[in-house]
Amino acid sequence: MASVCEVCGKRRNKSNKICFSNKHHRYFQQPNLQSCRVVLPNGSEKRMRVCTGCIRANKIRRAG
Numbered sequence: 001m002a003s004v005c006e007v008c009g010k011r012r013n014k015s016n017k018i019c020f021s022n023k024h025h026r027y028f029q030q031p032n033l034q035s036c037r038v039v040l041p042n043g044s045e046k047r048m049r050v051c052t053g054c055i056r057a058n059k060i061r062r063a064g
Contacts, residue, residue: 003030004031005031005051005054006049006050007060010031010051010053011031013028013029014026014029015028032051033051033052034049035047036050036055036062036063037062037063037064038050038061045063
């Protein structure tokens with residue numbers, strides 16, 4: 001399953017760890033995705049993977 005927010009499209013971020021000798025080690029920073037039930041505009045419910053930034057910003061309406 002892809003680590004992508006279904007609301008805003010936030011994806012993993014490529015980054016480098018840099019040690020004291022200036023060696024670069026590539027790694028990926030993953031978004032904080034939560035699986036939650038969301039009420040869609042037509043009134044039905046759907047389980048979606050949403051990042052915590054969208055949950056805190058009230059970009060979705062949670063079911064329950």
